Amino acid sequence: xxxxxxxxxLKRLVAASVIPLAxxxxxxxxxxxxxxxxSDWPGFVAWQVAIEKGxxxxxxxxxxxxxxDYSASMDAYAAGKLDAVGMTNGDALVTGAGGAKxxxxxxxxxxxxxxxxxxKPGIKSLKDLKGKKVAVEVGLVEHLLLLDGLKKLGxxxxxxTLVNAKTNEMPQVLSSGDVxxxxxxxxxxxxxxxxxxxxxxxxxxxNEPGLIYDGFxxxxxxxxxxxxxWQKFVKVWDRVVSYINDPKTQPDAVKIMxxxxxxxxxxxLPFLKGTKLxxxxxxxxxxxKADGFSSLYGSSKIADDFNVSNAVYKDHQNVxxxxxxxxxxxx
Amino acid sequence: xxxxxxxxxxxGLSQRRRMILGVFSxxxxxxxxxxxxxxxxxxxxxxxxxxxxxxxxxxVDMYVDKAVFADELKNMRTEGxxxxxxxxxxxxxxxxxxxxxxxxxxAFTTAPEQKDMPWLHESLWHSIKIIFWSFLLSSLIGVPLxxxxxxxxxxxRLIEPFVEFFRYLPAPAFGALAVAILGIYDGPKIAIxxxxxxxxxxxxxxxxxxxxxxxxxxAAMTLGTTPFKLITKVVIPGVLPDLYRDQRIxxxxxxxxxxxxxxxxxxxxxxxFITQQARYQHFDNVYAAIMMIGILGLGMDLxxxxxxxxxxxxxxxxxxx
Numbered sequence: 001x002x003x004x005x006x007x008x009x010l011k012r013l014v015a016a017s018v019i020p021l022a023x024x025x026x027x028x029x030x031x032x033x034x035x036x037x038x039s040d041w042p043g044f045v046a047w048q049v050a051i052e053k054g055x056x057x058x059x060x061x062x063x064x065x066x067x068x069d070y071s072a073s074m075d076a077y078a079a080g081k082l083d084a085v086g087m088t089n090g091d092a093l094v095t096g097a098g099g100a101k102x103x104x105x106x107x108x109x110x111x112x113x114x115x116x117x118x119x120k121p122g123i124k125s126l127k128d129l130k131g132k133k134v135a136v137e138v139g140l141v142e143h144l145l146l147l148d149g150l151k152k153l154g155x156x157x158x159x160x161t162l163v164n165a166k167t168n169e170m171p172q173v174l175s176s177g178d179v180x181x182x183x184x185x186x187x188x189x190x191x192x193x194x195x196x197x198x199x200x201x202x203x204x205x206x207n208e209p210g211l212i213y214d215g216f217x218x219x220x221x222x223x224x225x226x227x228x229x230w231q232k233f234v235k236v237w238d239r240v241v242s243y244i245n246d247p248k249t250q251p252d253a254v255k256i257m258x259x260x261x262x263x264x265x266x267x268x269l270p271f272l273k274g275t276k277l278x279x280x281x282x283x284x285x286x287x288x289k290a291d292g293f294s295s296l297y298g299s300s301k302i303a304d305d306f307n308v309s310n311a312v313y314k315d316h317q318n319v320x321x322x323x324x325x326x327x328x329x330x331x
Numbered sequence: 332x333x334x335x336x337x338x339x340x341x342x343g344l345s346q347r348r349r350m351i352l353g354v355f356s357x358x359x360x361x362x363x364x365x366x367x368x369x370x371x372x373x374x375x376x377x378x379x380x381x382x383x384x385x386x387x388x389x390x391v392d393m394y395v396d397k398a399v400f401a402d403e404l405k406n407m408r409t410e411g412x413x414x415x416x417x418x419x420x421x422x423x424x425x426x427x428x429x430x431x432x433x434x435x436x437x438a439f440t441t442a443p444e445q446k447d448m449p450w451l452h453e454s455l456w457h458s459i460k461i462i463f464w465s466f467l468l469s470s471l472i473g474v475p476l477x478x479x480x481x482x483x484x485x486x487x488r489l490i491e492p493f494v495e496f497f498r499y500l501p502a503p504a505f506g507a508l509a510v511a512i513l514g515i516y517d518g519p520k521i522a523i524x525x526x527x528x529x530x531x532x533x534x535x536x537x538x539x540x541x542x543x544x545x546x547x548x549x550a551a552m553t554l555g556t557t558p559f560k561l562i563t564k565v566v567i568p569g570v571l572p573d574l575y576r577d578q579r580i581x582x583x584x585x586x587x588x589x590x591x592x593x594x595x596x597x598x599x600x601x602x603x604f605i606t607q608q609a610r611y612q613h614f615d616n617v618y619a620a621i622m623m624i625g626i627l628g629l630g631m632d633l634x635x636x637x638x639x640x641x642x643x644x645x646x647x648x649x650x651x652x
Binding site for chain 2: 040171
């Protein structure tokens with residue numbers, strides 16, 4: 001009797017569940033909006049201003065911004081679920097080496113102090129790290145930052161002992177006293193220093209502007225099919241940058257951005273300061289082929305060498321294929 | 332009644348005493364937590380700076396090790412400068428009960444800063460929906476399969492070895508595959524919870540089904556039932572109370588996979604709140620959110636237990652709770 005009742009109910013439940021589930025799993029075809037993944041790096045959160053203000057509508061382009069954790073956003077892009085995603089130029093190479101090619105059509109910023117190597121009290125410079133332990137997440141940008149800093153002093157990676165740890169756990173790693181320095185980006189870096197008074201940044205991305213470029217990498221197929229829309233998308237960026245940089249409108253911009261990540265505007269401002277937002281005119285310079293960090297090409301080449309030598313991936317990537325200068329040059 | 336002994340082996344307790352003990356089981360951990368939080372000499376390894384004095388690197392609201400603070404205090408005294416002031420505190424990772432209680436309340440009363448962001452209760456509701464669909468899907472496959480495995484040895488030999496193997500595979504590792512197949516919204520999240528619960532479910536239900544009294548089946552077969560009727564009329568009614576209890580346990584199991592599942596694809600639900608708050612070290616909010624999950628899970632389980640007593644009044648073991 002009970003069994004009968006239950007099975008009747010079950011049948012109805014099944015019927016009721018199949019339809020919404022089918023709807024949930026249904027993938028929208030790429031007819032309508034451009035699907036873009038973004039996460040909590042200030043240069044990416046900046047787009048929130050354009051979303052709130054309805055500037056994409058004004059520009060006549062339909063976009064659908066999806067909020068992710070940074071690594072989850074790259075996974076979703078690699079799985080072909082997004083038209084574009086915000087990532088660093090180095091991570092674009094890593095994602096591409098795994099099979100999900102992309103083209104960086106615009107830059108949002110370069111890290112200007114937000115990435116740092118932090119020494120514990122008593123460590124005054126990178127030189128003091130000789131023979132000591134340094135915790136970084138191996139293969140990520142802080143590792144590259146450390147190598148770059150050591151190279152500048154004529155030191156090698158073998159002069160320090162690397163300890164592999166998760167970036168999010170660096171505050172605990174630093175205050176444990178087991179290592180002499182850690183590498184982390186904001187907001188984690190700030191918490192690490194707050195948690196161990198007397199610790200200080202030894203080397204930051206402000207010492208090497210252009211080591212880490214951030215931008216939006218687009219799926220080549222989407223780029224070919226929706227070229228006009230992507231052009232409109234890129235044009236909106238200048239409005240965003242001027243709104244954030246103009247002292248009159250900056251408080252409103254910071255309010256919008258901090259709300260997106262759930263912080264107070266005061267707490268968010270320092271993170272914005274460690275990011276050098278690039279207008280399209282400023283990006284143009286980085287899109288000129290050259291060696292070294294002042295060019296996106298040079299910076300990506302260095303990242304590529306780093307990735308191969310650290311076995312992040314096996315074969316060198318052709319950096320030129322990952323960069324499309326035509327958009328910032330307005331062609 | 333009050334003369335009755337508390338401790339006699341396996342003897343039942345009066346309703347009132349059970350109540351008292353139930354309340355105490357919550358009060359004890361809370362008491363320990365309060366002692367650690369409010370009694371300074373128990374732990375409090377850090378000093379929260381209220382006035383940095385003349386120490387150049389100290390700031391208000393900074394957490395410093397006790398030893399460092401003592402050193403600086405001595406230094407400033409010997410140098411005749413302004414001494415730093417501070418109060419002993421626990422590390423930022425262990426907020427006090429009152430802070431968590433306050434965070435619990437404010438989390439619900441604070442409006443989201445942006446119009447497209449969910450309120451906390453909306454995030455919770457989203458998480459509950461994910462659990463509901465996951466558990467329903469898992470049960471639609473797991474319960475029938477488990478019952479059939481429990482009833483028929485050949486089917487059990489065909490299905491169970493692989494299921495035994497698969498239940499050891501870490502569900503979260505299938506995240507990327509789930510995103511590739513099901514997109515970035517709720518699909519992959521539901522898939523991960525289903526992977527996490529389904530395989531355990533098949534085995535547990537199969538074992539429960541195997542426990543049915545064989546004389547019942549013999550009697551039914553002597554009376555000439557068809558195999559199908561044997562399952563629907565004898566096996567299922569026979570194991571229903573136990574099966575219901577298994578499902579309650581498995582539902583709790585599904586909850587534990589929620590946090591892992593919600594990290595996949597777009598940020599959503601209660602996990603988005605927890606990870607975001609943890610990143611900015613608002614641990615009072617983190618623990619408040621964890622408590623919400625606990626309260627929801629336990630609340631649901633108590634409801635189901637009550638319902639179970641209504642549904643299966645003949646089953647003595649349902650009343651053991």
